[in-house]
Amino acid sequence: MIEVENLTRYYGTRRAINNISFQIEKGEVVGFLGPNGAGKSTTMNIISCILPASSGSAKINGFDTFEQSLEIRKIIGYLPETPPVYPDMTVAGFLKFSAGIRGVNSKKIPSAVERVIEKCSIKDVSHRIIGRLSKGYQQRVGLAQAMVHDPEILILDEPTVGLDPIQIIEIRKLIQELAAEHTIILSSHILPEITQICKRVIIINEGEIAAVDSLGGLTASLRKSERLSLTVRNSEDNLEEGLKNLVQVLSVSRGEENQFLIECELRSNLQDEIAKLALEKNWGIVELKPVPMTLEDIFLKLTLEEKEPAA
Template structure:
């Protein structure tokens, strides 16, 4: 449904994104994950036809974004980081206006508006002036305008920024309900957003996609091991010598903590890939008369993978960590959508 190949965007000599390549299957939710300034919003804007790419290609539903811009725009719903709302309009009036400018036939508009209101849980707010809505409801209106013309592709840029925990859960559930009927790209720097919402993730750093896979596969592929946290009484040297004799142990490290009784240590043991060492570690410690108070198996987390991928140096020339804002490009207000 979406195919991006070798996409690059230059602002003068500064590279915002470089050689970005990924794809999204029909009905899938892809999490586009990266730190602030990594190039997420620039990529979303190119896909939506808002910005031209410097090089590379992007196709949506078979149409090339640059060559068939209008055909692409008819097939996407786009929610930028700041929802494009008219605060003095009612929710229903605004959706009717959006449906008109998106080319929805007059006979189909009532049904499309009703469907968008229902899916976004806005039926009770349909006659409410938008400026009187909470931020959470305004975000829902932003999603409703993105789906009112029933597009096959929906692009959501940081859809839960600034929401409270309850509103975040509600928006996440709404996004998950869009899967299947729509192909969704969800741009975010919030890790729980991806693990709780998306079926697949693309991690971007310094303008380059550094990994693409399911969250589970990324954790297995990049970490490649299981970890154990042990609470043991004794000297670290003796514990280390004991555990190093266990076949399959990769690393043994002490963990800093001030909460343990005297003479007790917290130890992190990492095993080789797919190796279960719990019983062997416990047996080794007991046979050496070392007291084991606690053992806990630790799985690799998406946070660990994200930090591993985004803290390593990426060899991209002329990359600035902060991309130029719309204000710098178009002469807008300094703070408007400054985080690209």
């Protein structure tokens, strides 16, 4: 459905993205991650026909984003980081206007507007001026305008930025509901959000693709060790030393109270040995559990650790 091949974009002499390639299939919900200035918004703007590429190509359903932008605009809905709304218009008036410029048949505009008002839960504010709405409601209106022409693909750039916790939960729930009906590209700095919503992630760093895979696939390819969390009742001075003396333990760090993070070699199966040692030393295990690799761990490894020079 979406094919990006060797995409490069310059701003003057500065190269924003360099030779990036990826594919997104119909029905996928893909997270698009990267540090500030990594090239996420540039890539999304090219896919959305807002910017031309300097070289390479981006195609949606076989249509080229530069040469056939009118065809593509019919099948994508784009919500940039700042919702593209007119603050002096009413919600309903703005959505009717948006439907018209997106080519919705004039006879179908009322039903199209009613559909997105209902789906985005903005019926109670449909006759209010947009500029007087809360940030959360303005974000919902921005999402409604991206959906009013019933596009196959939704491209959402930081849809929860600047929202309070309750608004974030509401928008996140809405996106999860939309995922059943649309192909979605979601850019977000909130990594747990990506974990909850997306099946696959694309990580971009310094204008280049760092990884494209499922969370499970990235974990399997990047994990070099395993971690265990140990909490005990009785913490003695040489507890850390005792743990470090176990074969296959790489490091031990102390957390809050009597909690310890143990890094060990892959597939070391140390739980039994730790439990035996704890019994001998009368530590009194409160909890011993594996610590899974998170998307945050993966993100930091790909965007920070790889930049550090080798010793």
